[in-house]
Amino acid sequence: MTPEAAPPALDFWSMLFVFVLSSFIGLGVIRRVSRLLHTPLMSITNAISAIAVVGSIIVAGGEYPLKIRILGAIALFASMTNIVSGFLITDRMLKMFKTERKPAAGEQS
């Protein structure tokens, strides 16, 4: 086990670096997000964290045993659902934020 342990350990540190730095970028950027938009923010970050799609594609599409691929395919379905609904609903909500109302032509409800 010891010879293999060396390269991943190096990887671990660079990944931890990436994690810590991107968390700080995240904190900095999110702190400035308008409070008006916290619900759309949550929807868009849902969609972005569905980047798990990348891992799912590799597991589902690889030359692996059937059971493994089934797990991957379900994961891919779940991530894809998040991507599609996350981005669509974010855009749908953002379209509603206007500075001025258009002339009161169409009365709703």
Next chain:
Amino acid sequence: MSQAVVQLAYILATVLFIFALHWMNTPATARNGVYAGVAGMVVAIAVTWAQPEVVNHAWIIFPIIAGFAVGIPLARVPLTAVPQRTALSHAFGGLAAGLVGTAKYYLWLSEGPENLTAFRMVAIIVEIILGYLTFTGSLMAAGKLQEVKWVPQRPVTYPFQNVINLLLLAIAVALGIALVLHPAADWAPRLFPAIIGLALLFGILLIIPIGGADMPTVIAILNSYAGLSAVAMGFVLDNKLLITAGALDGSSGLILAIIMCKAMNRSFANVLFGAFGQVQQAQIGGEAKVYKAETIEGAAQVLEQASLVVVIPGYGMAVAQAQHKVRELYDLLKKRGITVKFAIHPVAGRMPGHMNVLLAEADIPYTDLVEMDEINPDMPQCDVALVVGANDVVNPAARTDKTSPIYGMPIIAADKARTVFAIKRSKNPGFAGIDNELYFSDRTWMLFGDAKSVIGELVKQLSGGSGMH
């Protein structure tokens, strides 16, 4: 495709995701954020799909089609249902992370135990515990928000609840450590599902004691977990794009949870383990207090005389579907030259920012939606504060009554306004079961009835007195 191209594409995707979030800092640029996010996602998917080890394309195409088939209707839910949609998507995110972690473990086990290094095992264990607990926890949260029949709405508590929950988690972690030490032992493939089971159970038990009023915080915390489980997946797969995107999501959830906690003057631990909504029933003081009711005509007259009207909406407004009537009232008052603002408490609604979206849908310009901290200094100049479906966020007990469960929570200073009109369906206390002093203040007049019909009557009065009551 060479590794360099893949890595470059992943860096590009990361940059696009950061811009996506950056553009959310104002509504004017926010839609660009969506386009940047979509572009980043398309790049990431295309490059991954083009990798040589991905050979079974049908296995990718069908799940993607299914994802569209479910995702498109999910994006069309009414805006009142957005919190449960969000919780559901956290559940999907957690599930994806859990499944990929599970697949990777069994794959590496079958390819040879030398693949299961201690580092990879730690990452896998973290990924599956976080992923599966987020899955069931978010499903529970979604069920509570959707008011699904078999999910208890009220907090469910039992003796030694926190001890039992923490014990479960501790057992899962201990089993995880055993697996890290002996990833390829005979019993390991059977121990692995036990950890999954414990994580699934822990997720359910974690959310069961949490009541409706705390849902905004819980959703934000689960958001953070979903992001962190993606990060753990990145560690497992040695993929930095997963780490960066997951970290962005994780920090977003964290910030929103902190904002929610501050807005309720509570700590994380208190939200998760405090079982709010239990103790504070029936604390109403000895003397019977009397509400002063006002008629629609009287209220309409006072509104006409005002120069600054502040509407304080709560989730009750959305429940009564009164937003569109409120907008008509807003229009009528505006037409008379009256300034109308909406005071938004951070926890108004059922998830962070929910009230803003509900009002934006009713076509109210976002420039008139004002944060609590900005409106409070202006409240003494406010002629009429109109409370629509809000309760705890205007309860002065938060400032004065040390015994109140909401003591210390920042509130909108409705009591500082010259006149307060509060619309209330019945004379019962509000969501958290707390009596509200504001309603008995000598400046406060109650308008009893359903929010939608009360506002509708006000609109009728103000739009030319065709009142027939």
